[in-house]
Amino acid sequence: MNANEAINSQAASLPRSPELMNAGDTLLCLVDLQERLVPVIQHHERIVWNIRRLLDGAKVLGVEVxxxxxxxxxxGPTVEPLASRIPSPAASKLAFSSAGCTDVFARQIEQLDSGGKHRVLLTGIETHVCVQQTAYDLLAAGxxxxxxxxxxxxxxxxxxxxxxxxxxxxxxxxTTTESALFEWCVVSGTPEFKQVSQLVREPAP
Incomplete structure (x- = not known):
């Protein structure tokens, strides 16, 4: 049973909570993880490690990035090992908020009323500037x-x-990295779950 089948099966008994993410309704967004910014951030090794695990989990489970x-x-550009895991080139911006990147969010905004991806999981730096302003603008967009x-x-x-x-x-x-990975996964016992479990068991840097 894959994640979608598990959600459909659960719908026959109790509905899945709207507070929980699913792989098909969530967009993973990386904000400004760049070569000249990352090294000055507290705990940057652990931050990059967690985002790398989210990217690997997103690939396994089909989460858009x-x-x-x-x-x-x-x-500078996005740091490795993240840059090589991003499926599309990062969008360049001058505004602090990433929500102004119309090539990133325009399609998602158009799909909000038609049941498309309506959640965004934010990661990146700095929390109080670009991440925070992105969060507020995305909330305002619905x-x-x-x-x-x-x-x-x-x-x-x-x-x-x-x-x-x-x-x-x-x-x-x-939320946290591990919590997000398991929410996307939904069920245990699948090949995807085994790969996610390997990510969760990785030793922290």
Whole structure:
């Protein structure tokens, strides 16, 4: 039984909660994980590791992935091992919010009223600037926005902690890398679950 079959089976008894992500209704968004930004972020090794696991899980489970880069001419491209795992080139931007990248979000916005992808799982840097502004704009556009708190970061703890509190108070749902992977997976006992389990068991850097 795959994830979609499990959801259909569950629908015959109790409906799956609308608070839970599914692989087919979620967009994984990477915000500005660039060569000149990442090294100055607290715990950046763990952040990149978690995002890499999300990308690997997204590939296994068929979750769509998008990425943005802030002024890449000055701040450089997306870091490895993330860049080679992004299926489409990252969208370049000057505005802090990634929601202004019409080539990234225009199709999703058009599909909001027709049952398309209506959730965005945000990752990236910095939490209190580009990630936060992206979250607010996506909320305003009608998306359900989730934030993987262990896959985002800042230079200073006060900015990170304050941004999380502010975003949560506005309706952003806080989650973690492992929680997201298992929500996308839905059930155990499948080949996809075995691959996700391997990602979850990886030792942290």
């Amino acid at each position: 998008v990425a943005t880069e802030q002024y890449p001419e000055k701040l 998306f359900q926005v989730l934030l993987a708190v262990d896959a985002t970061g800042t230079r200073f703890s006060v900015d990170y902690e304050t941004a999380l509190r502010r975003m949560e108070s506005a309706g952003v749902m806080l």
